[in-house]
Amino acid sequence: METKKPDAEHVWKQLDDVLVPRLRLSITERGVYSYLLRHSRLEGKAQLHFSLTWLARGARVSKTPARNAVRRLIAHGALRLVKRNNGGHLVEVRLPDEIIRTRQGNWPDPGGVDLEADFLTSKALRQTIHNRERGFCFYCLRRLTPLTRCLDHVVPRVSFGSNSYRNLVSCCLRCNLQKKARAPEDFLRGLYRQRRLTDADLTARLRALDALAAGKLAPALPAQLENRN
Secondary structure, eight states: OBOOOOOHHHHHHHIIIIIHHHHTOOHHHHHHHHHHHHTTGGGTBSEEEEOHHHHHHHHTSOHHHHHHHHHHHHHHTSEEEEEEETTEEEEEEOOHHHHHHHHTTOOOOTTSOOTTSOTTSOHHHHHHHHHHTTTBOTTTOOBOOTTTEEEEESSOGGGTOOSSTTSEEEEEHHHHHHHTTSOHHHHHHHHHHTTSSOHHHHHHHHHHHHHHHTTOOOOOOOHHHHTTO
16 A cells, blocks of 8 residues: 655654654664654555564564564554564554644653653562552462562563563562563463463463553552652
8 A cells, every 4th residue: 555655854853852752662662663664654655564573673673572662552553453463463654743643632641650660669669560460470370479479571681671560570489480581472372381371361361461561551659659740
């Protein structure tokens, strides 16, 4: 599908001046969006079909950060997912002006608590992650106690995973030790093969993983932090 090529200079000004600060895009998310934009709308194409391998190689990131960036861009409305299958993703890449019109002023509150803060910096913030999981392991759904729980990076630190609430989960020590640097989807399927998850559990956990990466599982912030704003 061919469309009129936009003014590249205007597009990049809107990206840097509006989208990055208002959506709080990470360096990886900005790079992934820019790369997809370059190979779609800037070439007159409304839609783009791509594999995560191609995207990761072109954006100079590993596959897991590329996948998480795509999920968050979809959640923000920067990308519209048309179809996804084993062959890759078919998306509509939206221009900054189109994203701005779609959101109609619905941006994160710059005066509020920054949910993209480092959630490992204080005991209160770490506790919000445990509270969000309501006493269960995010991966295997085992009941946890203060002595059997820990925090895990869904995308490992070695793969440039952040300390934001979108990349931290409360889990049991066993899952933390077994997962290590494995992709979370592969680890969950491994739990299923070990019969630690049922069919329904696996489906629910994979959906929760998508929701987490999309920013839909924000924890309830500590009262003392909320009262500052």
